[in-house]
Amino acid sequence: MRLLDRYLLRELLVPFAYCLAGFQIFWIAFQLSNDLALFQERGMSAATVAWYFLLKTPDLLPKVLPMALLLALLYALTNHARHNELVAMRAAGIGLWRIGTGYLAVGAVLSAALFVSNEVLSPIADEAAERLLLRQTGRAASTTPAASEWIANVNFRNESSDHWWRASAFHLKRGELLSPSVEYPAGGGTTNWLAAERAVWTNGAWLFLNVRLHMRRPPDPDIPEIHMTNRLVVAALTESPRQIQTEVKIG
Secondary structure (H helix, E strand, O other): OOHHHHHHHHHHHHHHHHHHHHHHHHHHHHHHHHHHHHHHHHHOHHHHHHHHHHHHHHHHHHHHHHHHHHHHHHHHHHHHOOOOHHHHHHHOOOHHHHHHHHHHHOOOOOOOOHHHHHHHHHHHHHHHHHHHHHHHHHOOOOOOHHHHHHEEEEEEEOOOOOEEEEEEEEEEOOOOOOOOOOOOOOEEOOEEEEEEEEEEEEOEEEEEEEEEHHHHHHHOOOOOOOEEEEEEEEEEOOOOOHHHHHHHHHH
């Protein structure tokens, strides 16, 4: 490897490491703010929470690695241009393809690593993270049949109706959601977002318990109306437990 290649790679990989770490910290902080109550409810220690987020890292890489590489590449090239280094390389007779060889090699290596992460590491890590959450609830250990009755971290969107579902856990047999939150259009430009302690499927509709409802109405959707109630049935949410199970397995 030529001295020029080592220099270009060093100038790229250092900001890439910073960008990747920054995106990871941002994601952990965001997830921690959303799930802190859940972790406290299940009595998870700091070490257990750290291990959980480590297991979720392979699932995060497809989202943050391309952005981190693009941002680092833009920073490196801008830095070279500011110091007229690209002009000096071209004046020395080095072609653009030769300058970009190291960048293309980094992209190829990261693409291969991302493929391995998606196809090999991510399914194993997601299953381990799900078992960790279920074990903390005390409902089942990984060796008992009940473990397969819960799906942790439900997150899917019904594109046809624009309903966005999230829940900490979903019981396959009972059709029960723990800590659900749903965002859905209510007509007339109004968007509703509700969060509940749990939800059960009864009489062909979802019954939410201990609900906090945010209603964003025009012309001021940024200032929601907030309502709280013990019980709320939302007929507009037509996704059945079977459909949720199918969507989660496909996702």
